[in-house]
Amino acid sequence: MSTQTIVQSNAISIKKKKTNSKKSKIFFRGLFLPIFILFLWQLLGTVGVLPAQLFSSPLLILTSFIELIQSGELASHLQISLTRAILGFSLGSFFGLLVGIIVGMNKRSEEYLNPTIQMLRTIPLLAITPLFIMWFGFGELSKVLLIALGAFFPLYLQTFLGIRNVDQKLYDVAQILEYSRLEKITKLMIPGALPNILLGIRLALSAAWMCLVVAELLGADRGVGFMIQDARSFMQTDIVFVGIIIFALAGKISDSIVRFLENRLLKWQDSFKA
Amino acid sequence: MTVAALQINDVSKVFNNESERVHVLDNINLSVKQGEFLSVIGPSGCGKSTLLKLIAGLDLHYEGTIVIGSQDVNGPSKDRGFIFQEHRLFPWLTAEKNIAGNLSLKDPAIRKRVDDLISLVKLNGFEKAFPRQLSGGMSQRVAIARALLRNPEILLLDEPFGALDAFTRSHLQEALLEIWQKNQTTMVLVTHDIDEAVFLSSKIVVMDSKPGRIKATVSIDLPYPRRRTSKSFQEFRTVILNHLDHKPEDKEDWTI
Numbered sequence: 001m002s003t004q005t006i007v008q009s010n011a012i013s014i015k016k017k018k019t020n021s022k023k024s025k026i027f028f029r030g031l032f033l034p035i036f037i038l039f040l041w042q043l044l045g046t047v048g049v050l051p052a053q054l055f056s057s058p059l060l061i062l063t064s065f066i067e068l069i070q071s072g073e074l075a076s077h078l079q080i081s082l083t084r085a086i087l088g089f090s091l092g093s094f095f096g097l098l099v100g101i102i103v104g105m106n107k108r109s110e111e112y113l114n115p116t117i118q119m120l121r122t123i124p125l126l127a128i129t130p131l132f133i134m135w136f137g138f139g140e141l142s143k144v145l146l147i148a149l150g151a152f153f154p155l156y157l158q159t160f161l162g163i164r165n166v167d168q169k170l171y172d173v174a175q176i177l178e179y180s181r182l183e184k185i186t187k188l189m190i191p192g193a194l195p196n197i198l199l200g201i202r203l204a205l206s207a208a209w210m211c212l213v214v215a216e217l218l219g220a221d222r223g224v225g226f227m228i229q230d231a232r233s234f235m236q237t238d239i240v241f242v243g244i245i246i247f248a249l250a251g252k253i254s255d256s257i258v259r260f261l262e263n264r265l266l267k268w269q270d271s272f273k274a
Numbered sequence: 275m276t277v278a279a280l281q282i283n284d285v286s287k288v289f290n291n292e293s294e295r296v297h298v299l300d301n302i303n304l305s306v307k308q309g310e311f312l313s314v315i316g317p318s319g320c321g322k323s324t325l326l327k328l329i330a331g332l333d334l335h336y337e338g339t340i341v342i343g344s345q346d347v348n349g350p351s352k353d354r355g356f357i358f359q360e361h362r363l364f365p366w367l368t369a370e371k372n373i374a375g376n377l378s379l380k381d382p383a384i385r386k387r388v389d390d391l392i393s394l395v396k397l398n399g400f401e402k403a404f405p406r407q408l409s410g411g412m413s414q415r416v417a418i419a420r421a422l423l424r425n426p427e428i429l430l431l432d433e434p435f436g437a438l439d440a441f442t443r444s445h446l447q448e449a450l451l452e453i454w455q456k457n458q459t460t461m462v463l464v465t466h467d468i469d470e471a472v473f474l475s476s477k478i479v480v481m482d483s484k485p486g487r488i489k490a491t492v493s494i495d496l497p498y499p500r501r502r503t504s505k506s507f508q509e510f511r512t513v514i515l516n517h518l519d520h521k522p523e524d525k526e527d528w529t530i
Binding site for chain 2: 167169170172173175179183187188191192194268269270
C-alpha cells in the first residue's frame with residue numbers, strides 16, 4: 001500500500017517535471033523572435049544602417065529609461081497618467097456596471113435606455129474628443145471623462161449580457177427561498193453574470209488605456225502621453241520608445257490583475273482550468 | 275378529524291394560447307393530511323407540474339383556493355420546500371453555501387442546521403465542493419437539504435429523480451423515505467414513474483390530461499419499507515397502470 005503511494009507520488013513528480021520542462025521550452029520558443037529582433041536592431045544601429053535619430057537602438061532606449069527613472073521625471077509622468085486612468089476607469093466602470101444591472105434586470109428600462117446606448121456606442125470615441133475639449137477644456141476633467149466613456153460601454157454591454165444569460169430557472173429557486181430584491185441582485189444576478197462582468201472589465205481596461213493615450217497626445221502638460229509627444233517634437237526617439245514600453249507594461253499588468261481575479265472568482269466554472 | 279395540511283378547492287387554470295384556450299387544470303379538489311405522502315401521477319401535459327407550482331405560490335393566476343394549514347397561498351413561503359427535476363443549485367456556491375442559501379453560515383444556529391442536513395443527506399466531506407464537482411445524485415441530495423433547511427411543513431417535489439439513473443434513483447427514493455419518516459414532513463410528489471409512486475406514497479392521485487383533472491385516488495396501505503417485487507406491490511402497480519391506460523368512462527371498474 002505504502003510502496004504503491006510512493007510509486008504513485010514519484011510518477012506524479014516525474015510527470016510534473018516533464019510538464020515543467022515542456023513549459024519552459026515553449027516559453028523560450030516564444031522569447032526567440034523578440035530577442036532576435038532586438039539583437040538585429042542593435043546590430044543595424046551600431047553599424048549605421050538604421051539612422052539613430054529615427055530608430056534609436058535598444059541600448060539607447062535602455063539608457064534613457066534609466067535616466068528618466070533616476071531623474072524622477074518618469075515617476076511624475078506615470079503618476080499623473082495613472083491617476084487619470086484610475087479615476088476615469090472607476091467612474092466609467094461604476095456607471096457601466098450600474099446601468100448594465102438596471103437594464104439587465106428590467107425589461108422596461110431596457111426598452112427606454114438600450115437603443116440610445118447602443119447608438120452612442122457606435123460613435124468612434126476619437127470623433128467625440130474635440131467636443132469634450134470644447135466643453136470641458138484641456139484640463140483633467142475632459143481627460144477623465146473621455147476615459148470614463150471608453151470604459152463605460154464594454155462594461156455596460158457585458159454586464160447586461162451576463163445578467164440576461166443567468167439561468168432563468170434559478171430565479172424560481174430564489175423566489176422559493178424568498179430572496180429579497182436586493183439579494184436577487186447581489187446573490188444571483190451579479191455572481192451569475194460575473195464571467196461576463198470580468199470580461200467587460202478587461203475590455204474596459206484596454207479601452208481606458210487607449211483613451212488615456214489619445215487624451216494625453218491631444219493636449220496635456222504632463223503624463224506619459226505628453227512625454228511621448230514632447231519627445232517627438234525634439235526628435236528624442238528613445239524617449240518615445242520608453243513611453244510606448246510604459247504603456248505596454250501598464251496594459252499587461254492591469255490585464256494580469258484581472259486574470260488573477262478570474263482565477264480566484266471563477267473557479268466554480270465548468271470551463272475553468274486552474 | 276385532523277386538520278388538512280393542504281387543501282385544494284375547485285382549482286382551475288386556463289392557458290390562453292393565441293388560437294385556443296387550454297384547460298390545464300379543471301376543477302381540482304384535493305386534501306392532503308398532515309404527514310401524508312401524496313403522489314400525483316399522470317401523462318405529460320396533465321397539469322401536474324402546474325398544480326405543484328400553484329401550491330408553491332410561484333403562479334398566482336388561477337381560480338379556486340389553495341389553503342396551507344389555515345392560510346391561503348399568496349406567494350412562496352418557508353412553510354413549503356420545493357425540489358425541482360434538475361438540482362438547480364447555484365453553480366458559484368459550494369454545497370454547504372447552496373444549502374444555506376441566503377442565510378449566513380456564520381450564524382452558529384444555521385451552521386449547525388446545515389451540518390445536520392449534510393449528515394442527513396450523507397454528503398459529509400463534500401461541504402466545500404462546487405456543483406460541477408458533484409454527480410447528479412449528489413447534487414439532488416444538496417437540493418433536498420436546501421429545501422429542508424427551513425423545516426418546511428410541506429415538501430413539494432417535481433419529478434425530482436426523473437433525470438437520474440436507475441441506481442441513483444432508487445437510492446434517493448430510500449433516502450427520501452427515511453427523511454419523511456424521521457421528520458414527518460408532508461410530501462407532495464409529482465412523478466410519471468408508477469414504480470416510484472407506489473414505492474413511496476401513502477396516497478396516489480391519478481390525473482388525466484386535456485383537461486387536467488383528477489381521475490382516481492388510490493390509497494396505498496402497504497407497510498414500509500416496501501418490496502418492489504412483492505405481489506401486493508405489483509397489484510397496486512397494475513391498478514395505477516390501468517387507471518392511466520383506460521378511458522374515463524370505465525373508471526368505475528378500477529377504483530378500489
